[in-house]
Amino acid sequence: MLGLEYIHTITLNGTFEELIYILDPIVLAVIISPALYLLVFRPLNQQAVLERQLAEAHSLEADSEIEHLAFFDQLTGLPNRRLLVDRLQHALASSARTGREGALLFLDLDNFKDINDTLGHDIGDLLLQQTAQRLEGCVRKSDTVARLGGDEFMVILEGLRKQPIEAAAIRAKAVGEKILATLSQPYQLGKHEYHSTLSVGVTLFSDLGKSTNELIKRADIAMYQAKKAGRNALIFFNPEMQDVINARASLQGELGKALEKRQFHLYYQIQVDSSHHPLGAEVLIRWIHPERGLVPPDQFIPLAEDTGLILPIGQWVLETACAQLKAWEKDPLTRDFVLAVNVSARQFGQVDFAAQIQATAHRHAVNPRRLKLELTESMSAKNIEGIITIMNTLKAIGIGFSLDDFGTGYSSLQHLKKLPLDQLKIDQSFVRDLAVDSSDNAIVRTIIVMANSLDLDVIAEGVETEEQQQLLMGMGCSRYQGYLFGKPVPIKEFEASLGSFD
Template sequence: MKNSLITREYSEPGKQQVVKQVRLLNSISLKLIVTSLFVFILTIMFGLAVFLQYRSENRIFDSLSDKLISAHIEYVHTNLFNFLKVPIQANASVEMTMQELLSGEMANLDEFESPLMATMKRVFPYSPQLSLVAFGAVNGDYIGVSRETITDTYTLILKDKRTQGTLNFYSGMDTKNPIIKTIDKYDPRTRPWFREVNATRKPSWTRAYWDLDAIRGISISYSSPVYDMDNRYVGVVSSDIKLNRFNRYLQQIPNLGNGVIFIVNDNNEIISHSTIEKPILKPENGLPEQERAHLLTPENSESVIIRTIAPYLSHPKHSKIILSIDGETYYGRIVSFGKELGLHNWRIVVAIPQSDFVGQLNDERKTTFSMIFVIFLLGVTMAWFILSRVTNPIQYVATQARLLAGQKWSPAHQSRFELKEIKQLNDAFNDMSLTLSTAFSRLEHQVYYDSVTGLLSKEGLQKQLQLLNAQENATVWNGLILLSLDNINAVNNSLGYQKGEALLCEFVKQLQEIVPSRTLLARVNDLEFAICYPEDCGCEKAEDEIARYVHIYINSQGCESEHPLFAGNIGLVKEVYDDQTLAVILRNASVALAAARKRGAGAFEIYRPEMMSRAVENTQMLTELNQAELNQELRVYFQPIIDLHHRKVIGAEALIRWQSKAYGMVPPYIFIPLAEESGLILSIGRWVLRESCRQLALKIASGWPADFNIHINVSARQLYQADFDSVIVATLNEFQLSACNLTIELTESILLERGTIISEQLGRIRALGISVAIDDFGSGFSSLSYLHRLQFDCLKIDRDFVSGILESAKNEAIISSVIRLAKGLNVPLIAEGIETKEVADRLYELGCPRGQGYYFGRPIPLDEWQMPGTGK
């Protein structure tokens, strides 16, 4: 539209010119554009070169700053060391002199006036930082000499018996000079410089404190103990340094320029600094009464440089720092100091601006870089303009490609500025959109609908519920029925998939004839179908209609002429749900369906919360059972089988036990069904077979009869395995046992299920010489029809008949019949559940040859057996 409006404004020759331009643009290749981009890349490379040059210069600046700061640090460190060493030397001098003078009791301190004066005037005349040398005795006396360097005057400070306990300040070095000041009740033993040394007897530095000497101010004292000629502790000598001397010293450091040097103690308080600002004291009212001075911290300094450095002082790992303050780069260094002097964690901090050693070079560099940056911006702007004109069509195609993922593709419009390759790409996307649109529609149908029945799939059911719930009058769903068609796989395997699909469609057809019109019917997996009921015909109606669904299973007739039956079960959930909770409802219905399967084909169950708890418990137990063999929790116990005539052991039945670490001793009737359902019975069955043969082989090797026979129970799943007979042979060969040592037991229910498969497997097993016993005979369907079809070697009559033989004439008659049947079939009969001698005797009188029960022995490990014998 836009192109047509533009061309209308031109004359006919102008239109022809525009058409030629469009054709020319459509024929231009990307090579021309690459050439333009190459110029842009050169600009980038030039910028990179400038950057590398800038980085190189910065490295030079860093090196210069490092050397300059190192020189300052070394200068400050050396001179500060000498500066702070003076009080240590002064104390040593005084200590030596006093030790020679001290002997016995001290009456007055007049003998010390001369040594203190000599130390100040003759020993350290050129050390103005030494403001006071004093001695405090253990009895509380005090003498000191204070120096004012500006006027070069000295003040005697004294407290002893001559001053009657008062601290006097004299205008000269003699007590005859006028007293210029007095302090009552002064006790040096309470002062910081005296207390710590008095307690430890070791030299130490005090923290900064408000001094009370003639020249009042903040001092740092070095104190050390004094001993007399007899090595008796007599007091403390202290030398003071005024902090203002620190400041003057630092301010006079040469070549510092606009840099800053300051010193902090272990509490991150400023001891001294080179800046011109207020004193380092925090202003406090009544400071003369304070014993300890309150120094400024770097955070409270007037210097913005010191305040900026303050956070780095709390982190020891920061030794070299680079700061940016008001657009100026500062190079800094933090160095520990004073350890050799006894000053712990003092630090010297130096910060120098880059401009001090770069000078005008930095300004010229900024001008050059600014010009280069302007040129770079112009080049970028031009390149951006060109690329925009080129890439707009590509971006449009990319947008259409993203719409394609959401199935919102529309054919791309032709642009008058499309290049040849872009036009080809646009045309290809238009063609692909048509193909993908058709493929997406087909794939969506496959996802949301079942290909065989045409019903909604599980995903389709979810989508349908979502669409219905999004409507203004959203449907409320209440009740879900889950039906299974469990024999569909068997039909597929035996009759073919065509017959299976026909059976499936017939089942769906009968369902559709029954389900109400407003319900949703879906095939949620290969074997299961879900029916969703809306609230107006909710769960009560669903429960009423279950009988109609059950009727499909009971009276169904299949397709064509073979009439296969529908085998399955039904689970019902009576809860309100929507598309968000459908998965939970289907899970609950599946739990109810699984419970219905346990009741047999055609049964139904309504979901109850305890079903889920039971299912979770069974799942957890199945998990433990899966690890039982690996964790060596399975056991095989053996119960003896007795020859009732000779009353001797002729064999044993192997019975599995599970000693679980989590559940304790789990009865077989609990975990064997779980193993059957999950398929674990195959691995467990093989383990029982192998473990029983292994233990029997050890007993035979130790002297047991070579024909001792072990009865092992076998499940239907094991008999369905084509290699089951091969597994038996391999196990017997592994432990060098013969076929006569093994009898497998199976129940009537197994014999009635898939008789042909069972018969063929049992035929192969008996051909190996292994005996087959029918366990719990008479407890199943009580049908004798299978006896003429199956070959077996032994019958075991159920314990329910045996336990009541003495009290019930009917039980005795049944047992007598079974005994005669066994004799007629020429197979031995074993009576299970013999618990008393009377029952054993009666069975023998009736002609029963063998017995088994608690009377002869409970199941125990084979290792606990004695040599096979008889009786209890």
């Protein structure tokens, strides 16, 4: 009786469920009648147990989902970088234990940005998903395919071969070539058929003293060498690559300080007409390092492009060139000179590029007609409409445009006719053997005829002999630049040489 009063007191202040959690079912069975326990309390206890089981199941499901988010890429379902590193550590340990070689492949889709820009990110995602599926079909179940992010993937190949290491390299190369061939097949992306290629870098496990991060870095370096080699290629890492990367990193650090330390200089190479009358010059940047000496432009210009340093360097070139034009206005011999300045694709891609040029010309109070911007052919292959808009804006104030190294790039004639150009520049590679190579002769003649048809001036660079000039003149080219008339030299030397021209 006392037990029932106690139960009654509790239930007045709470619920049966609370009571169940307070009292053990066995105690209840003793202090109340068995019939009442079976009819009322036992079902409630079973419900509580069921609820606890469901809660535990939901918790396990949530934990599983969290784990999947932590270790797998949500777009492709492949392992992500975190899981890749874990599996790579196990693969290295296994290789050390068994003596069987392994390999790490770093894959990057070529020109993936283009598909996002032209067809949209949804189509780009489809390509990534189908790429993941094809990659998994190229390797064994025991191998790992992972997505690092963006358009970058990695493949771990385990248990390839024991000694010699060449056998493992051959096997890794075979898998890599299979991947290249498989991923080069056309993709059906919605309504679009798309062709894609990729670049592959490979490193072997042979140097087991290296960490997982070091192996990934080496595969990455090899992949970029494949890009540099023309894309759609497979390249193995070797120590010489690391030396090149280290030298590049050192040069990059010094390049960042070169502008503030005033190590850049402008050289001027004269441009003349058929009477050897000076028309102006092309400005060429030179880096004179206090320890390295003269650093070749083909070493630091691509580096400046890759790092974005080309933007402040390019602006310095424009400022210096405009200041020189202003100084030349005081001399009757040079007041009509036109200065040609090379502009990089990175500079031209700035949204305010036209405004920058206008502001620079205005700041130095120079006649914009004395300034000519030289573009490369490859620039015209991207965002043609945007380029045309910028060119028209600058042409409206008198700035001229020349297409540099014409005939060596990949722009189409369709693009060429749209660009508001003033001049085509014949590349020196065609001029060099003009007198002895019938193919070069035919190409140069065709460029000149085409330029005349489009009402464009034409200038030939790399003219070194009188014979070359005479041949060019006979074809209708009347503007020249090359060692026959003068090498690129500093401004004082350039101005001193003007007295030798008519």
